[in-house]
Amino acid sequence: MRVTALLLILAGAVGVIGCGDDDTASDVGAVSDRAVIEFHYGDASVPPQFHRSYLLTITATSVHGVVDSYGNELADETAVITAEVWNALVAQLDDLADLDVDEIEGCTGGTSRSLSVVDDNTTRLDLDFDVCGDTNASAAKKLDDAIRPITEQIPNWAEFVS
Numbered sequence: 001m002r003v004t005a006l007l008l009i010l011a012g013a014v015g016v017i018g019c020g021d022d023d024t025a026s027d028v029g030a031v032s033d034r035a036v037i038e039f040h041y042g043d044a045s046v047p048p049q050f051h052r053s054y055l056l057t058i059t060a061t062s063v064h065g066v067v068d069s070y071g072n073e074l075a076d077e078t079a080v081i082t083a084e085v086w087n088a089l090v091a092q093l094d095d096l097a098d099l100d101v102d103e104i105e106g107c108t109g110g111t112s113r114s115l116s117v118v119d120d121n122t123t124r125l126d127l128d129f130d131v132c133g134d135t136n137a138s139a140a141k142k143l144d145d146a147i148r149p150i151t152e153q154i155p156n157w158a159e160f161v162s
Helices: 002-019 083-091 093-097 137-151
Strands: 036-042 053-058 062-069 072-080 111-119 122-131
Touching: 036 137, 053 137, 062 137, 083 093, 083 137, 093 122, 093 137, 111 137, 122 137
Parallel strands: none
Antiparallel strands: 036 053, 036 111, 053 062, 062 072, 111 122
16 A cells, blocks of 8 residues: 555656656747737836937837827837747747846836737736846846837837937
């Protein structure tokens, strides 16, 4: 009886280990051309003339960017993106899902980033983190670098966010 119980426990443990999620790597998987990727940059608390937060809504063929300062819309632009730019972003999604970020409790002057991927009504990626000083600065740089080719498709984007 004890041997049978032990075998059942071991079989269950092997099943759980074999089928469990890998805590060290995320797998966004294949993303279709119907997917919608949203990137949000939340600017630091600075005077309104300097504050620039923005939301990018990215599809396989276009990017829609809205820039605001404390709720006042400063720019609303849509631009075509190439398949090459879309595919390059999609190719990075698994790496972006695995960014090493720390929870931050309160930060004066920090910024935030979020990235979500929804494909056929299924959320494939939901990343949201704050940046304060050096905390999460590396993750923010990697995410910003991945998004830069998208923003480069929007004419005058640098003017909107500066």
